[in-house]
Amino acid sequence: MNSAAPSLPSSSQNVVAAPSDDKRWRIVGATMRRYGFAPSALIETLHTVQNSFGYLDTQSLRFVARSLKVPLSKAYGVATFYGIFRLKPHGEHTCVICTGTACHIKGAAKLLATIDRCANIRDAETTKDNKLSLVTARCFGACGIAPAAIVDGQVIGNLSPETMEELVRRCLKS
Amino acid sequence: MQTPQHLDAKNGRIVNLDDLKTIAEQEALLKSQLKHRIFVCMGTACQSCQSADVLDSLTREVSTRGGQAECLVTPGGCQGNCAEAPLVVVEPGGQLYRGVAPGDAASVIDSLKTGPVKRLLCDTTAPFFTEQTRLVTEYRGLVNPERIEDYIAVGGYIGLLTAVTELTPDEVIQQVTRSGLRGRGGAGYPTGLKWSTVAKAVSEQKYVICNADEGDPGAFMNRSVLEDYPFRVLEGMAIAGYALGATQGYVYVRAEYPLAVKRIEKAIAGAQRHGLLGNNIANTQFSFHVEVRLGAGAFVCGEETALISSIEGGRGLPCPRPPYPAESGLWGHPTLINNVETYTNIAPIIRNGGDWFAKIGTEKSKGTKTFALSGRVKNTGLVEVPLGTTLRKIIFDIGGGVPEGHKFKAVQTGGPAGGCIPAEHLDAPIDYESLQSLGSFMGSGGMIVMDDTSCMVDVAKFFMDFCATESCGKCIPCRVGTVHMRDILNKITTGEASLEDLAQLEELCDMVKYTSLCGLGQGAPNPVLSTLRYFKDEYMAHIIDHLCPAGVCAGKGQDIRRPACVL
Numbered sequence: 001m002n003s004a005a006p007s008l009p010s011s012s013q014n015v016v017a018a019p020s021d022d023k024r025w026r027i028v029g030a031t032m033r034r035y036g037f038a039p040s041a042l043i044e045t046l047h048t049v050q051n052s053f054g055y056l057d058t059q060s061l062r063f064v065a066r067s068l069k070v071p072l073s074k075a076y077g078v079a080t081f082y083g084i085f086r087l088k089p090h091g092e093h094t095c096v097i098c099t100g101t102a103c104h105i106k107g108a109a110k111l112l113a114t115i116d117r118c119a120n121i122r123d124a125e126t127t128k129d130n131k132l133s134l135v136t137a138r139c140f141g142a143c144g145i146a147p148a149a150i151v152d153g154q155v156i157g158n159l160s161p162e163t164m165e166e167l168v169r170r171c172l173k174s
Numbered sequence: 175m176q177t178p179q180h181l182d183a184k185n186g187r188i189v190n191l192d193d194l195k196t197i198a199e200q201e202a203l204l205k206s207q208l209k210h211r212i213f214v215c216m217g218t219a220c221q222s223c224q225s226a227d228v229l230d231s232l233t234r235e236v237s238t239r240g241g242q243a244e245c246l247v248t249p250g251g252c253q254g255n256c257a258e259a260p261l262v263v264v265e266p267g268g269q270l271y272r273g274v275a276p277g278d279a280a281s282v283i284d285s286l287k288t289g290p291v292k293r294l295l296c297d298t299t300a301p302f303f304t305e306q307t308r309l310v311t312e313y314r315g316l317v318n319p320e321r322i323e324d325y326i327a328v329g330g331y332i333g334l335l336t337a338v339t340e341l342t343p344d345e346v347i348q349q350v351t352r353s354g355l356r357g358r359g360g361a362g363y364p365t366g367l368k369w370s371t372v373a374k375a376v377s378e379q380k381y382v383i384c385n386a387d388e389g390d391p392g393a394f395m396n397r398s399v400l401e402d403y404p405f406r407v408l409e410g411m412a413i414a415g416y417a418l419g420a421t422q423g424y425v426y427v428r429a430e431y432p433l434a435v436k437r438i439e440k441a442i443a444g445a446q447r448h449g450l451l452g453n454n455i456a457n458t459q460f461s462f463h464v465e466v467r468l469g470a471g472a473f474v475c476g477e478e479t480a481l482i483s484s485i486e487g488g489r490g491l492p493c494p495r496p497p498y499p500a501e502s503g504l505w506g507h508p509t510l511i512n513n514v515e516t517y518t519n520i521a522p523i524i525r526n527g528g529d530w531f532a533k534i535g536t537e538k539s540k541g542t543k544t545f546a547l548s549g550r551v552k553n554t555g556l557v558e559v560p561l562g563t564t565l566r567k568i569i570f571d572i573g574g575g576v577p578e579g580h581k582f583k584a585v586q587t588g589g590p591a592g593g594c595i596p597a598e599h600l601d602a603p604i605d606y607e608s609l610q611s612l613g614s615f616m617g618s619g620g621m622i623v624m625d626d627t628s629c630m631v632d633v634a635k636f637f638m639d640f641c642a643t644e645s646c647g648k649c650i651p652c653r654v655g656t657v658h659m660r661d662i663l664n665k666i667t668t669g670e671a672s673l674e675d676l677a678q679l680e681e682l683c684d685m686v687k688y689t690s691l692c693g694l695g696q697g698a699p700n701p702v703l704s705t706l707r708y709f710k711d712e713y714m715a716h717i718i719d720h721l722c723p724a725g726v727c728a729g730k731g732q733d734i735r736r737p738a739c740v741l
């Protein structure tokens with residue numbers, strides 16, 4: 001077990017240089033600074049990287065691992081342990097289908113089958129033209145309006161296969 | 175909002191009960207100057223039905239008519255009947271409008287003069303509203319969750335300031351113990367006992383953690399509470415900090431709840447600004463800080479030791495207990511972990527006394543419990559009832575029963591470690607012990623209703639698949655056992671299983687239950703065990719007749735060995 005306290009400030013002289021002059025690295029740097037570059041800031045930092053760049057690649061994992069002084073293997077282990085992190089970019093649009101209990105009972109499988117039929121993709125896949133990515137999640141707390149999905153950040157409830165088809169076609173076109 | 179005069183002098187810091195009173199009076203004055211207040215729910219379900227647009231168009235409608243001075247349009251909290259989102263409440267009068275569209279703004283504002291808009295009106299005399307007891311969801315929806323003054327106007331922070339200025343830490347713990355409050359995260363461990371263990375531990379540093387990981391699929395009570403009452407959760411944590419001698423708290427919340435994260439972060443900043451978090455609270459020696467930590471989509475991180483590993487920045491792997499977090503938790507220091515709803519109950523307990531709380535509920539299960547009612551039931555949404563209420567009352571009176579003339583089959587409680595309770599036990603009271611004796615579990619409060627369109631073998635397979643995917647892989651019984659059980663259940667649903675397979679499934683249930691490291695594996699067999707206990711005939715129909723009685727694994731009367739297309 002790690003015995004260091006969370007706020008233990010590490011010396012800021014040896015801050016690791018960002019991989020490029022992309023401005024988004026500054027946001028990542030700000031998160032790490034907020035936590036005093038403590039190793040325990042790993043998950044928070046990876047969240048920031050993913051929110052800024054859309055996914056985690058080897059370069060960003062290396063940068064975060066070196067900055068927070070954790071082994072790369074640990075950064076990789078954390079990135080692959082948690083379901084939210086992805087190592088590949090998503091397409092232009094993202095559709096998250098809930099496969100939690102309430103949505104399962106109310107027909108989430110039919111929504112998945114609809115997407116497979118219309119866009120020919122399954123869980124964690126992206127269409128060939130890079131328009132749409134499909135992911136599944138286990139409940140995002142919208143069970144009162146099951147079956148639910150999140151399309152490009154927007155929660156949509158009480159979905160029928162027909163509405164789903166319309167949503168998918170719209171994503172594929174735009 | 176203007177700050178009261180004498181508060182300005184203290185940089186807006188609120189340091190005693192008089193300050194709270196001043197703010198409450200100011201709020202009352204403001205309220206009395208308004209003829210109408212219109213609350214638009216800004217919870218997850220309502221926002222998904224464009225309630226933000228409804229709020230905008232109502233605000234615009236009021237200002238074009240020049241009525242801002244006497245009519246306030248404000249964001250509000252969850253009304254509970256999420257199935258009818260978006261919801262709008264008009265005060266005074268308490269008319270509840272459902273399914274409001276932005277285009278309805280003019281009618282709603284007209285109605286202030288001409289009387290309620292009948293076509294949008296919800297019947298608030300229905301059992302869904304009258305049969306609930308609101309304690310955790312007190313003032314439901316009628317407090318703006320982003321304004322600390324709104325919270326103070328309804329008695330907020332009296333608990334914390336009373337505790338810090340008038341009670342000793344021991345007295346606080348005594349009140350919590352007397353209240354009989356038990357943990358709302360699932361297992362129902364007595365909260366007072368947990369607090370006194372951490373209080374007794376000797377250490378320079380102690381931590382208070384709020385478990386807002388709410389991983390059970392089909393449960394959203396904690397999300398709703400965090401979205402609507404973020405200040406109350408923080409107040410409960412600060413009271414715990416004072417009682418235990420802890421100075422640092424963490425709220426571990428799942429990243430899947432962006433709105434809850436936003437609200438709690440805003441509330442932390444607001445409480446800090448008013449001196450209700452931070453150094454020298456109420457000008458005493460007591461300091462308490464809170465930070466948010468985000469989960470990242472791992473169910474096992476709801477388990478307390480896994481949650482601690484996650485806050486430390488690592489993979490969420492559970493550890494064997496003892497030592498319990500109360501002795502050695504975060505960074506090896508004594509740590510209190512309670513659920514969101516547990517903390518929410520603390521401020522009213524301190525405000526009204528433990529004995530007041532102990533009057534609600536049953537002998538061993540005190541207080542109320544919120545449940546997320548979903549699945550095949552008419553009124554889906556958030557409900558709160560005293561412990562000891564029967565399942566029948568929740569599902570049939572409050573929930574309105576199963577829609578479309580279907581027949582109730584079972585209710586699933588307790589998440590992936592829980593079980594399915596059949597119709598013959600609907601009159602059982604809901605408390606920790608009786609749910610356990612029925613082969614289920616209180617869990618955090620998900621309640622998913624199933625009717626004759628659900629196949630119970632499919633449901634068991636669903637949960638086993640969940641556990642197999644979410645197993646962290648640290649211990650073998652859970653990692654390998656859940657996969658084997660899922661494979662057998664899969665074979666059953668495709669008509670390829672034999673009675674030997676069923677016997678092996680039962681044997682595996684026993685083995686995984688008693689040899690797994692943490693609650694995930696120990697609870698994983700429960701959905702199988704409970705469906706075997708109450709619905710063995712459905713298993714037999716699949717194995718012997720190759721039929722799925724509910725028509726899920728294949729169409730009704732069709733041989734499941736030739737699976738039909740799901741569409």
Ligand SMILES: Cc1cc2nc3c(=O)[nH]c(=O)nc-3n(C[C@H](O)[C@H](O)[C@H](O)COP(=O)(O)O)c2cc1C
Nearest residue numbers: 357358359385388389476477478512513516693694
């Ligand atoms: C697999 C697993 C998942 C859990 N998930 C949660 C959860 O999402 N929320 C929660 O409060 N407790 C959860 N718990 C229970 C916690 O370990 C812990 O008992 C609880 O947070 C204690 O708080 P309480 O005493 O207020 O109930 C989970 C336990 C296990 C084994």
Ligand code: FES
Nearest residue numbers: 098100103142143
């Ligand atoms: S089960 Fe789908 S949102 Fe909860």
